[in-house]
Amino acid sequence: MADCVFCAIVARTVPAFVVADEEAGMAFLDTRPVFKGHVLVVPRPHIVQFAELPPPLLPGYFRLVQQLSEAVPAALNATGTFVAMNNLVSQSVPHLHTHVVPRTKGDGLRGFFWPRRKYAGDEEAAEIAGNIGKEFRRRGVTDSGRRE
Numbered sequence: 001m002a003d004c005v006f007c008a009i010v011a012r013t014v015p016a017f018v019v020a021d022e023e024a025g026m027a028f029l030d031t032r033p034v035f036k037g038h039v040l041v042v043p044r045p046h047i048v049q050f051a052e053l054p055p056p057l058l059p060g061y062f063r064l065v066q067q068l069s070e071a072v073p074a075a076l077n078a079t080g081t082f083v084a085m086n087n088l089v090s091q092s093v094p095h096l097h098t099h100v101v102p103r104t105k106g107d108g109l110r111g112f113f114w115p116r117r118k119y120a121g122d123e124e125a126a127e128i129a130g131n132i133g134k135e136f137r138r139r140g141v142t143d144s145g146r147r148e
Contacts, residue, residue, distance in 0.1 A: 006042045006095035017122075017129035020068065020136050024060030027068055027136075029129050030099070032116040035107065037076045037128050039100040041065050047096045050087050067136060068100045075135035076128070078102035082109070 008014035009028060016028040019039050030038040043061050047053050053061065069081045082101040091097075103109065119125040 004046055004093070004095050006040075006093050006097065007046050010042065010044050017125045019071075019129050019132045020064065022060075022064055024057070024064045027064065027100075029119075029125055032118070034082075034099075034101045034109065034116065035078075035103070036117065036119060036124070037072055037078070037102040037132060039068055039072060039132065041068060041098045041100060043096055048088070048091075048094050050085060050096060053096060065098045065100065067139065068132075071132055071136040071139060072100050072102050075131040076102045079104045 005014055009016040009018075010026050018026065018028045020027040020041075023044075025041055025043045027039050027041045030040050041061075041064055043053060043057060045057075065083060069083055072081050073079060080103050082103050083098060084101070085096070085098045088094075101109075119128070
């Protein structure tokens, strides 16, 4: 869709700090992260809400989300992740996306109130995206979702 920023990121016409670019979808850093390393995972086609995601795309898309939920904490020395998806309500961009947020015990995140932070600059964002992407690739992930 021409006016969708996530479609433009997938098409590489809008820059983003890309973490993973796979057949099943693309993952990139949120520009207003809950915590640094907060990744958004989007399917390649323009899909607005979860109910519209075609069943054949479900396994690959959620395998990508699962793989990133492993790579994010490993790359950032976090304890785990918070994985979430808004469906129409609170969707700042009308394109289906899943949040993978690094978490550490005592990080202060409570319930669904997500205070937003900023990266110190593009250099810090690029470094964090690179670390997560490197961990994602180190784990031997292929487009089919299988480990090599």
